[in-house]
Structure formats: structure tokens, C-alpha cells
Amino acid sequence: MRYKNNYEQELKDIVKQKNLTYHIDTMGCQLNENDTLKYKGILESIGFKEESMENANLVLFNTCCIRENAENTLFGRLGALKKKKKTMKNVYIVVVGCMTQQKHILEKMKKSYPYTDIIFGTFSMFSLPEKLYNLLKNNKKSYEYVEDSMDILEDVPIKFDDKYKASVSIIYGCNNFCTYCIVPYVRGRERSREPEDILNDIKKLAQNGYKEIMLLGQNVNSYGNDFKDKKYTFAMLLEDIEKIDGIEIIRFISPHPKDFKDDVIKVIGKSKKIARQIHLPLQSGNDNVLSKMNRKYTKKDFLELVDKLKNADSSISFSTDIIVGFPGETEEEFLDTLDVVEKVKFDQIYMFIYSKRNGTVAATMEDKVSYEEKVERLERLKNLYEGYLPENNKNMIGKIYKVLVEGKSKNNDNLYTGRTSQNKVVVFEGAEDMVGKIKNIKITSEHLWYLKGEIV
Ligand code: SAH
Numbered sequence: 416m417r418y419k420n421n422y423e424q425e426l427k428d429i430v431k432q433k434n435l436t437y438h439i440d441t442m443g444c445q446l447n448e449n450d451t452l453k454y455k456g457i458l459e460s461i462g463f464k465e466e467s468m469e470n471a472n473l474v475l476f477n478t479c480c481i482r483e484n485a486e487n488t489l490f491g492r493l494g495a496l497k498k499k500k501k502t503m504k505n506v507y508i509v510v511v512g513c514m515t516q517q518k519h520i521l522e523k524m525k526k527s528y529p530y531t532d533i534i535f536g537t538f539s540m541f542s543l544p545e546k547l548y549n550l551l552k553n554n555k556k557s558y559e560y561v562e563d564s565m566d567i568l569e570d571v572p573i574k575f576d577d578k579y580k581a582s583v584s585i586i587y588g589c590n591n592f593c594t595y596c597i598v599p600y601v602r603g604r605e606r607s608r609e610p611e612d613i614l615n616d617i618k619k620l621a622q623n624g625y626k627e628i629m630l631l632g633q634n635v636n637s638y639g640n641d642f643k644d645k646k647y648t649f650a651m652l653l654e655d656i657e658k659i660d661g662i663e664i665i666r667f668i669s670p671h672p673k674d675f676k677d678d679v680i681k682v683i684g685k686s687k688k689i690a691r692q693i694h695l696p697l698q699s700g701n702d703n704v705l706s707k708m709n710r711k712y713t714k715k716d717f718l719e720l721v722d723k724l725k726n727a728d729s730s731i732s733f734s735t736d737i738i739v740g741f742p743g744e745t746e747e748e749f750l751d752t753l754d755v756v757e758k759v760k761f762d763q764i765y766m767f768i769y770s771k772r773n774g775t776v777a778a779t780m781e782d783k784v785s786y787e788e789k790v791e792r793l794e795r796l797k798n799l800y801e802g803y804l805p806e807n808n809k810n811m812i813g814k815i816y817k818v819l820v821e822g823k824s825k826n827n828d829n830l831y832t833g834r835t836s837q838n839k840v841v842v843f844e845g846a847e848d849m850v851g852k853i854k855n856i857k858i859t860s861e862h863l864w865y866l867k868g869e870i871v
């Protein structure tokens with residue numbers, strides 16, 4: 416489906432006449448951040464100007480429901496906006512995204528937050544202009560629930576915040592139904608974008624000076640599985656992106672360990688552009704818990720995959736996601752998770768305490784682990800991680816890394832920052848004309864959350 420705004424001129428006139436501004440508040444993952452760039456593109460294409468939350472006329476919340484606290488965040492912020500509606504003229508509140516893709520939440524919001532103007536979920540981005548038209552012109556609110564859709568929206572105007580790094584969605588939805596996870600219920604089934612659409616987007620970005628591309632999907636390595644008319648895989652996509660002049664760094668999140676096949680490992684091994692950092696979500700290191708989570712790999716499979724990737728290039732660094740306190744997780748089972756962490760020594764770990772999501776399979780499992788115990792496990796995981804991290808960083812001292820210079824350091828005007836291919840922040844003496852360029856930097860010291868280096 417190609418994006419088309421049938422109300423463009425009328426909307427432009429209204430927005431101009433009322434001099435309207437917008438602000439987007441984004442919660443959740445990089446997929447939501449990518450959607451936000453599209454919402455910004457749509458709003459700016461009809462004349463809205465970006466503003467702070469306090470001063471903006473239209474506030475759009477792009478919501479997340481992955482854990483309970485994500486939902487509470489929204490309700491808190493919405494409450495605070497009620498006053499704004501009373502004290503300021505032309506205030507409009509729009510709520511979209513994963514959270515409002517749940518019917519019971521939409522119903523709750525209609526009842527408890529009647530001052531919201533537009534609510535829809537993850538399948539209705541294309542209809543934002545129509546809904547805005549009805550609101551701005553006819554004062555008509557819209558609360559819409561679309562159960563499911565296999566549509567892929569192309570040609571959406573998109574406003575990138577960064578000048579050198581851009582994210583590109585390659586596959587939407589998820590078919591995996593990990594038992595703890597709400598995503599398959601709010602993002603629909605897997606659907607891959609056409610290779611030409613992706614490659615054209617990236618070519619355009621390269622022409623506009625972008626150097627680094629982040630490919631996005633809930634499970635990037637199932638890319639192409641849904642094509643009926645052709646065989647075109649994630650490995651083939653990576654190879655085609657490699658050929659695009661101007662793009663120097665390629666990243667992707669998230670691959671699922673169960674779908675990480677040898678063809679992709681081979682492509683990574685010989686690639687000059689794919690970042691030497693791979694995000695491999697572990698979730699748990701214990702076979703029984705992994706099975707209850709429906710992850711479809713074992714501790715052994717995971718460790719073998721790490722070895723294969725290291726054999727392809729020993730400089731690859733790993734990041735991961737871990738859930739502690741899955742229903743019924745025993746102390747012994749948790750120790751398996753610590754064991755994998757100890758063995759792989761991930762450079763970055765996103766750690767979460769299990770959060771019960773209604774509608775998922777795990778929500779019906781008996782959970783005897785107390786909250787205090789879960790917090791304590793999280794703490795032990797954090798201590799283990801922070802204990803070995805300096806050693807990981809020390810191993811980088813004296814070596815030379817390719818770094819995309821991102822800009823001035825926040826705290827010191829002479830210093831600049833960038834990230835190595837391994838996604839480590841490096842601080843070094845630089846100059847303004849280096850921003851946006853790739854430099855070779857030798858690491859000189861480590862400081863837990865960043866490294867210091869010098870240009871060679
Ligand atoms: N598709 C990606 C990640 C999606 S959500 C993947 O499979 O890796 C990001 C992370 O949130 C997950 O990896 C998981 O660690 C965490 N998460 C998902 N559901 C959760 C829940 N109910 N409680 C706690 N953490 C959860």
C-alpha cells in the first residue's frame with residue numbers, strides 16, 4: 416500500500432491558518448522510534464512545526480506495552496495534559512502505537528481519558544491525515560480499533576533526526592509467540608518489505624550523506640520467509656546493501672538465535688561493512704525456561720552460535736536481552752543464565768524483570784518467585800556484568816578501530832565522540848570537519864561506559 420494524503424491542501428490551509436505545532440512523545444523500542452520519524456514526516460508534510468511538549472498544540476503519544484511500567488508511564492503523562500487542554504487554545508491529543516492496539520486499553524481510554532482526540536493502534540498510520548482533517552475541520556474525534564492487517568505502508572514521508580545514521584524497517588510483525596511477549600498480539604504477523612523498496616530507500620539515504628544504516632525488525636532473520644513469488648533471504652539483502660556506495664556501517668536488530676543461519680554468518684564474515692557487534696537476545700540460559708518461553712533453542716545451541724560468529728570474526732562483540740524471574744524460574748535455572756553471561760561476556764545487556772502481560776501464555780503460568788527475589792537476581796546479574804566489563808574494555812586498548820564521528824562531547828568542547836563498529840562509545844580530540852566521517856582511532860584507556868582514544 417502506497418501512502419497518499421487525500422486531504423493535503425485542505426489540511427495545509429488549516430494548519431497554516433491556526434499556526435499549529437506538534438510534539439511526539441515516543442515510548443518503547445527502535446521500531447516505535449522509526450514509526451515516530453514517519454509520524455513526524457506526515458505532520459511536517461502538512462505544515463506542523465515541531466515544538467516542546469509544553470507549548471505544542473498537538474501532542475502525539477507513540478506508546479509501548481512490552482512491560483507494565485511502559486503502560487503506567489503513558490497514563491501518568493496523559494493525566495498531566497488534561498490541564499493543558501483547559502488552559503491553552505487548540506490543544507489536540509493523539510495516542511497511537513502498541514498499547515492502544517489492545518482493545519481493552521482503547522476502551523479504558525475512551526472512558527477514563529475522554530479528552531483524547533484520536534486513538535488508534537499500529538495498523539492505521541496511513542489514516543492519520545483523514546482523522547486530523549475530521550478533527551481540525553469538523554471537530555470530530557476518532558477512536559479506531561483495527562484487529563489485524565497484512566498491509567505494508569510505503570512512500571511515507573520520513574523525517575530523520577540524525578544526519579549520518581538512519582534506521583530502515585525491513586520486516587514488520589512477529590510470528591514467534593514467545594510466551595512472555597505481547598508483541599505478536601499488537602504488531603501482527605510477519606510481513607517483509609519488497610527488496611527494491613528497501614534498497615531504494617537506502618540508496619537515497621546514501622546519496623544524502625548517510626553512512627550508517629540500522630535494519631529493523633522484531634526478527635530480522637526471518638526476512639523474506641513470507642515471499643511466495645521468489646527466494647530472497649536476509650543474507651541476500653545484506654549482500655545487496657553491502658554494494659551500495661556511501662554506506663559504510665550496517666547494523667541490524669533483532670535477530671532471533673533460532674533463525675541465525677550459516678548463510679548470514681558467512682556474509683558477516685566476509686563483509687567490510689556489517690558492524691562487529693551482534694545483538695543476540697538470550698532471555699534465559701536454562702533449557703527448561705527457554706522451552707517454557709517457546710524460544711526454540713537450548714543453552715548449547717546459543718553458545719555454539721556465539722562460537723560460530725566468533726570464528727567468522729574474532730572481533731565481534733555481543734549484546735543481549737535477559738529476562739529474570741520468568742514464572743517459576745528456580746535459583747538453579749537462574750544460575751544457568753549467569754553461566755552463559757560469564758562465558759559470552761556480553762558487552763551490553765538489557766536486563767528486565769519479567770512483567771506479566773495479559774493475553775500471553777506465560778500470564779497463565781504459576782509464579783512462585785517473589786518480587787524481592789527477582790530484584791535480587793537482577794542485581795546479581797548486574798554485578799556480574801559490571802565486574803567483567805572493564806576487562807572487555809581493557810582488551811581493546813592499543814587496538815585501532817573504525818569510528819563514525821558523531822559530534823562534540825557533551826562535557827568538553829575539544830573532545831568529540833563516536834562509536835566503534837562494536838558500538839562502544841569513544842571520546843577523542845577532534846575537529847568539526849570530522850563529524851559524519853569515519854576515522855581510525857586507537858584506544859588509549861577505558862572508563863567503564865566509554866573509551867578514550869586518539870586519531871591515527
Ligand atoms: N523481538 C526482539 C525483542 C522484542 S522486545 C527479540 O526477540 O529479541 C525487547 C525485549 O523485551 C525482549 O528481548 C525481552 O527481553 C523483553 N521482554 C519482552 N516481554 C517481556 C516481559 N513480558 N517482561 C519482561 N521483559 C520482556
Ligand code: SF4
Binds near residue numbers: 590592596599671
Ligand atoms: Fe517478542 Fe519473541 Fe517476537 Fe521478540 S521474537 S518480539 S521476544 S515474541
Ligand code: F3S
Binds near residue numbers: 445446478514598602
Ligand atoms: Fe514496545 Fe511495541 Fe516495541 S510493545 S517494545 S514499542 S514493538
